Amino acid sequence: MNSVISEIFYMKRRLLIMDLPSRTRLNDGTVKLVERNIEPCGVQLVDKDAVARRDPADLVELAREIQTADGFVKATACSKLQVIAEQVRFLQSQAQKVLEEARVNSSLHHAACNFRKVPGRLYHLYQRPSGQNYFSMLSPKEWGGENKCPHKFLGTYRLENDMSWTPEDQLQTRSDELAILHKVLSSDQNVSICYGLETPN
C-alpha cells in the first residue's frame, strides 16, 4: 500500500515512471521450451528422448526470435508510454494554466471597484499611489493618453459571461473561440471545430 502511495507521489512530481517494477520486467533472451510429458494423452512413449531429438542450432534460432520479439515489445510499449507521458505533461500544463487563470481572475475580481461590472464590457485597471488596484470605466485613451491618467495604468480587461477576464491582447482570440463555440451550439448539424487552423481558401 505504502509503495503504491509513494509511487503516486513520485508520479506527481515526475509524472511518469518509465522504469517499471521488476515483476513486470520483460524476459531476457533465455529460451524456455514447453515442459515435457512422457505419457501424453495416456499413451506411453516408446522413447521419450528420441521423440524430442533436435538440432542444437534450433535453440539458438529460437532464442534469436525471442530476442527480436522482446525488442519489438519493448519498443512498442515505450512508444505507447511516451504518448501517455506527453498527454500527462500536457494535462499538467493545462491544469497549471487553469489554476493560474483562476488566480488572475480572482485577483481581478477583488480589485477595488465602485460600479457593477457588466459582462461583455471593457474595464481598465489602475493602481493608486497607496498601492490599491482599482477598475475604472475610463481607458488611458479617454484620459487623453497614458501620461494623462491620474494613476498608473495596469491593463485593460474584458469581463466574460463566465466571470473570467480576458486581457486586451487576447480579446480577438477569445472572441473567435467564443464565436466558433456559439456556432456549434446554435447549429443543428455537426460542425467540425478547427482550432488554430487557418480556414482553407
Added chain:
Amino acid sequence: MTPVLSVLGVFRVHLGKASMASKPPYKVADIGLKDAGRKGIILAENEMPGLMSLRKKYGPSKPLKGAKIAGCLHMTVQTAVLIETLVELGAEVQWSSCNIFSTQDHAAAAIAASGIPVYAWKGETDEEYIWCIEQTLVFSDGKPLNMILDDGGDLTNLVHTKYSEFLPGIKGVSEETTTGVHNLYKMMKAGTLKIPAFNVNDSVTKSKFDNLYGCRESLVDGIKRATDIMLAGKVAVVAGYGDVGKGCAQALRAFGARVIITEIDPINALQAAMEGYQVTTMEEASSIGQIYVTTTGCKDIIRGEHFVKMPNDAIVCNIGHFDCEVQARWLEENAKAKVNIKPQVDRYLLANGRNIILLAEGRLVNLGCAMGHPSFVMSNSFTNQVLAQIELWTKPGQYHVGVYMLPKKLDEEVAALHLEHLGVKLTRLTSDQSAYLGVDADGPYKPDHYRY
C-alpha cells in the same frame, strides 16, 4: 480598436488654443439598460407636470435656442425629464452627475441613447467624477458651454478655476442646492464669482416643498423598507422641527405613532407644541422612544449616553443633509457586536445587552433605504431650474454678476403649473377685490418677505 469601443466611435473637438482629447459621445455603465430607463422616464413624465407644461408652453418658440448648457446634477430618471425638457426648449445639453454614487444607470443609458452626451455612472472614482464634468464643457461643434446648471457647485468651481477662459462666454449659472448656494455667496463675497447666478434652492416652490413634502413621504418609506416595522402605537422621537422635521413628524403621526419633538429654537418648539406634539430633550426622550429621526442640520444630536438608555432594538436614522447628527462612530467603537441585517441596516449589540438598529450608517435614510424624493416634488425644483435658465439666457445684460432669486412671479408660476395635474381649481380675484387688496389679479400675490 476593440469591438466594443468601435461601436461607440469617437469624435474630436478642437477649441482655439485649448485642444481637448478626443472624447466618446457618451459614457454610461450599460447602454443596454436604455429601454428600462425609457420606461422609467415615461412614468416620471406623468408625475412631473411642471416640466411637461413648460414643454407645451415653450416647445414651439424654443427660447433656449443657442444655449449650450453643461449640467451637473444627480443623473436620475427625474433629471432625465429635466434634460429632455431643456432640449425640447431648444438648448444643447451635456450632462454629468453631481454625486459619484447617485446615478441611476438605466436613466443615464436612456439619455445617452437619445443622442444627448451624458457622462455618468453609479460608482465613479473621484478622478472619474472630474473627468465626467470636464467632458461636458466643450460641445461637438468645438464650441464651449455658455450656460451652467449646477447642483453642489463643483461644475461652477471647476469652470472658475481650471477653465476660466470659458467664463466670458457664459451667461450664467442656476444652482440647485443649499451647499452650492452657500458656495456662490462665498465666491460673491470673495469677489471670485464672475457670472450671474440664480439661487434656485431658496425658491418657495423648491425648499418649502422638497424638504417638507419630499421627506414626509420618503422617511417612512425608508424606515419600512429597511425594517418592516409597524409604526402604529410606537413612540417616535424627531429631533428638529424645521421643514424636514415637520414633514417627518406629520408622516409618523399619520401612521399612528406618538411623536416627541426636540428643539433648540423657541419658535419651532412652540409650533410643535401647538401642533399637539410633546416637546422635550433627547436626554428624556431617549429612554422611551422606539424610533429616532434626526433632521436638525446640526451635529452630535444622538450620542453614546442616549444610545445606552434606549429600549431594545430602537431604530435610529438621520434625514438631515450631513451624516454627523447620529454618532455612528460611538456605536462602531463601543458596541460589543455588529450584525449587518441587510445593506444599509446594521444591528449593534451594546454592553447593556440591548440592541440598536442603525439605518444607512447615519447617512440620509431616504436616499440610503428608499428612492429619495418622488418625481412630483422634483418637478417643482426642476421647473425652477428651467425658468432660471430661460431668465438668464433670454435676458442677457439684465443680470450682472451676483446671486439672484427667481422673481416671486416665476415662483408662483412654478406652483401654478402643478395645479392642473392635481385637479386644483384656483379662485381668481375680481377687479374690485384686486383693487381692495392692492394686488394684481395675475400676481405676484405676496410680498417677498412672506413666509408661507
